[in-house]
Amino acid sequence: MTVVAEQTPTFDCRIDFADELITMARADERIVAVCNDSVGSSNLVKFREEFPHRLVNVGIAEQDLVGVAAGLANAGFIPFVSAAAPFLTGRALEQIKADVVYSDRHVVLCGQSPGMAYGELGPTHHSIEDISWMRAVPGLPVVVPADPAQTRAAVRWAAASGRPSYLRIPRFKVPAVTPADAVFETGRATRLAEGGDLTVIAVGTMVSRALDAAALLREQGVEARVVNMTFVEPLDVAEVVAAAEETGVIVTAEEGLVSGGLGAAVAKVVAEHRPVPVRMVGVPTFAPTGSTSFLLDHFGLNADGIAKAAREALGRS
Amino acid sequence: MTALDIAPRPLELDEAAARAYVERGAGLRAATPAEAAPELAKIATGIRRDVLTTIQAARMGHVGGDLSVTDLLVTAMWGTLRLDPFDPANPERDRFILSKGHCAAALYSTLASCGFFARERLSEFMAPLSPLNGHPNRVKVPGVETNTGPLGHGFPVATGCALGAKLRGESWRTIVVLGDGEMQEGSNWEAAMTAAHYGLDNLTAVVDRNRLQQGARTEDTNKLEPLDDKWAAFGWEVRIIDGHDHQAIKEAYAPSTTGRPVAVVANTVKGKGVSFMEDRVEWHHKVPTDEQVRLALEELSR
Numbered sequence: 001m002t003v004v005a006e007q008t009p010t011f012d013c014r015i016d017f018a019d020e021l022i023t024m025a026r027a028d029e030r031i032v033a034v035c036n037d038s039v040g041s042s043n044l045v046k047f048r049e050e051f052p053h054r055l056v057n058v059g060i061a062e063q064d065l066v067g068v069a070a071g072l073a074n075a076g077f078i079p080f081v082s083a084a085a086p087f088l089t090g091r092a093l094e095q096i097k098a099d100v101v102y103s104d105r106h107v108v109l110c111g112q113s114p115g116m117a118y119g120e121l122g123p124t125h126h127s128i129e130d131i132s133w134m135r136a137v138p139g140l141p142v143v144v145p146a147d148p149a150q151t152r153a154a155v156r157w158a159a160a161s162g163r164p165s166y167l168r169i170p171r172f173k174v175p176a177v178t179p180a181d182a183v184f185e186t187g188r189a190t191r192l193a194e195g196g197d198l199t200v201i202a203v204g205t206m207v208s209r210a211l212d213a214a215a216l217l218r219e220q221g222v223e224a225r226v227v228n229m230t231f232v233e234p235l236d237v238a239e240v241v242a243a244a245e246e247t248g249v250i251v252t253a254e255e256g257l258v259s260g261g262l263g264a265a266v267a268k269v270v271a272e273h274r275p276v277p278v279r280m281v282g283v284p285t286f287a288p289t290g291s292t293s294f295l296l297d298h299f300g301l302n303a304d305g306i307a308k309a310a311r312e313a314l315g316r317s
Numbered sequence: 318m319t320a321l322d323i324a325p326r327p328l329e330l331d332e333a334a335a336r337a338y339v340e341r342g343a344g345l346r347a348a349t350p351a352e353a354a355p356e357l358a359k360i361a362t363g364i365r366r367d368v369l370t371t372i373q374a375a376r377m378g379h380v381g382g383d384l385s386v387t388d389l390l391v392t393a394m395w396g397t398l399r400l401d402p403f404d405p406a407n408p409e410r411d412r413f414i415l416s417k418g419h420c421a422a423a424l425y426s427t428l429a430s431c432g433f434f435a436r437e438r439l440s441e442f443m444a445p446l447s448p449l450n451g452h453p454n455r456v457k458v459p460g461v462e463t464n465t466g467p468l469g470h471g472f473p474v475a476t477g478c479a480l481g482a483k484l485r486g487e488s489w490r491t492i493v494v495l496g497d498g499e500m501q502e503g504s505n506w507e508a509a510m511t512a513a514h515y516g517l518d519n520l521t522a523v524v525d526r527n528r529l530q531q532g533a534r535t536e537d538t539n540k541l542e543p544l545d546d547k548w549a550a551f552g553w554e555v556r557i558i559d560g561h562d563h564q565a566i567k568e569a570y571a572p573s574t575t576g577r578p579v580a581v582v583a584n585t586v587k588g589k590g591v592s593f594m595e596d597r598v599e600w601h602h603k604v605p606t607d608e609q610v611r612l613a614l615e616e617l618s619r
Contacts, residue, residue, distance in 0.1 A: 032484070053484060056480065058507070058511045059510070059511070059514075061507035061510070061511070063473060063503070063504035063507055064473045064507035064508050064510075066473075067470060067472070067473025067474045067504065067508065068473050068474070068477035068480065068508070068511060069477060070473075070474045070477055071473065071475060071477015071478040071479070071480065071481060072477045072480060072484075073477075074462055074463065074474065074477065074478050074481065075477070075478050075480075075482060075484075075485065076481065076485065077481055077484070094467055094470075095473070095504075098464055098465070098467055098470055099464070099473070099474055102454070103455055103456070103463050103464040104455075104456050
């Protein structure tokens with residue numbers, strides 16, 4: 001069960017995504033939105049009202065979606081491709097690889113409603129694989145904002161980066177977790193809680209739940225450091241090594257497949273630099289039927305599940 | 318010498334060739350198709366010769382498709398589009414995209430003829446660390462607009478270019494050349510719908526209709542016919558031509574007059590210009606022996 005989420009206001013980050021994009025589009029006429037019949041689901045109706053000619057909707061055609069965006073970048077635009085994460089990353093994977101990343105086109109790929117945000121619609125509409133798939137494309141930054149402030153910062157960062165990137169925009173409501181003075185830089189993690197017994201490294205919707213887990217663990221006499229990794233690629237290697245050296249145990253938490261995601265990225269660094277016990281909290285397989293909340297609890301993607309993994313890693317289960 | 322001894326050398330402008338291209342190209346663009354055809358034919362023969370020696374040096378390549386697409390490439394880049402070898406990223410340039418990226422030898426030979434880089438560099442085709450990879454890389458090869466190779470990619474990108482020109486209110490145009498076997502890729506038909514929907518009359522899609530794909534005839538593999546009706550049904554203006562007739566090609570490359578994008582179905586012969594390669598499936602990527610190259614060059618010098 002989550003603790004913080006029940007007491008504090010929570011936010012659908014699509015609203016901040018769209019609002020920030022509109023703000024930026026007012027200042028930079030190169031910014032266009034490219035959709036696959038996803039104007040409503042990306043919350044881009046207001047964008048279309050304000051910039052009717054700068055919203056391109058190719059319909060339900062994801063390969064075309066990404067290819068057209070690469071062409072718009074060729075023509076001097078900064079396209080924000082906004083589509084449901086499973087279809088954007090799965091259907092158009094080769095376009096992402098060849099037309100955008102290998103061709104080095106400044107296209108911002110925005111995976112909406114990722115993880116298990118589509119709940120009862122099932123694994124066809126879940127996007128538990130996107131972090132793994134996007135990590136497998138050489139040189140593509142994989143950015144997983146955890147709250148509204150980070151979502152806005154990610155949009156600004158991606159527009160200014162001059163390079164392709166993948167942004168994973170949460171739809172499942174999350175509380176604000178980012179300190180006001182936090183910086184948003186390529187490959188830079190944010191330390192949200194200090195503790196010497198272990199480190200929980202989380203991204204996206206799991207960050208607030210990692211903080212809740214730390215509160216639970218504190219009641220049990222375990223002090224957990226909590227790190228919001230934000231960039232699964234490029235990973236904040238120094239922060240991972242520091243976690244291994246200074247706390248000796250690491251738990252990772254992500255609303256995504258454990259194979260090839262954040263946990264795998266962290267484990268690689270740990271194995272190469274400073275081997276310590278690592279436990280990975282994530283989605284192990286195709287989900288059964290259920291709401292997003294139900295499924296997150298089902299797979300232990302909550303404070304209890306993260307705390308349990310921590311105790312196991314510490315040998316105190 | 319090992320691969321490690323070879324330093325990657327970037328491709329650089331061939332100033333003399335580029336100057337010649339700018340001058341001669343302007344003349345060929347301004348000329349009527351009938352006037353321009355003889356000179357375009359001469360340039361194309363030179364490109365075919367370069368394709369053969371390039372593949373001979375590399376001992377790899379897709380010679381059949383290179384020779385079928387040559388006249389379409391030469392007429393686009395020399396006789397129709399305003400390319401800028403002096404500033405390959407010039408925002409006002411016309412865009413040329415070869416979607417059938419496996420015919421890189423023909424593309425590289427034509428780009429070199431326009432001065433984007435020196436013709437001598439063709440001898441590095443597919444050599445270790447060469448910028449001239451087996452499929453074109455825009456980051457390494459000036460004049461390449463997007464990295465192609467997997468089929469069905471160039472057309473959606475070209476559609477995005479043409480849409481971008483429209484959104485900017487600019488007059489540059491885009492030509493994309495596709496293989497016919499490539500038309501089996503569904504992504505192309507997604508792009509065909511989008512281009513028609515947005516009324517992209519600044520886009521020309523050319524199908525190199527040589528009727529052969531890697532393993533067999535297209536019609537024995539996954540039928541394309543009636544290809545002209547398909548384009549028409551998708552909302553395109555269709556022009557059917559002999560893809561080795563430079564006058565017909567230049568005419569077909571004329572801008573749209575209907576407000577619709579233009580599809581050129583160019584009937585071609587795979588291996589065109591070399592008698593023993595023509596219309597033979599095995600020459601998709603077979604490498605000619607030195608003796609066969611000699612015979613082929615002899616045929617191409619007649």
